[in-house]
Amino acid sequence: MSQRCKIVPERCIACGLCALYAPNIFDYDEDGIVLFAQEPTARQQFIIDEEQETVQTAYRKCPTRAILLEK
Numbered sequence: 001m002s003q004r005c006k007i008v009p010e011r012c013i014a015c016g017l018c019a020l021y022a023p024n025i026f027d028y029d030e031d032g033i034v035l036f037a038q039e040p041t042a043r044q045q046f047i048i049d050e051e052q053e054t055v056q057t058a059y060r061k062c063p064t065r066a067i068l069l070e071k
């Protein structure tokens with residue numbers, strides 16, 4: 001089942017964890033605030049099966065819930 005991931009940059013504190021766990025999915029702007037690596041202006045993205053575990057880990061590790069997951 002494809003998984004939809006949303007990011008809330010307003011909640012991001014630029015801790016750097018999400019791209020550590022899912023470097024193909026997450027990246028940061030010049031202030032270290034989260035964005036999607038492949039689609040920097042998007043606020044949501046469907047996650048391919050191969051990346052679902054890494055994104056799940058990033059979701060769990062994000063200290064401010066700036067990453068949201070929906071089935």
Ligand code: SF4
Pocket residue numbers: 011012013014015016017018019032033034058061062063064065066067
């Ligand atoms: S883990 Fe959360 S708070 Fe940390 S950089 Fe990523 S989105 Fe921002």
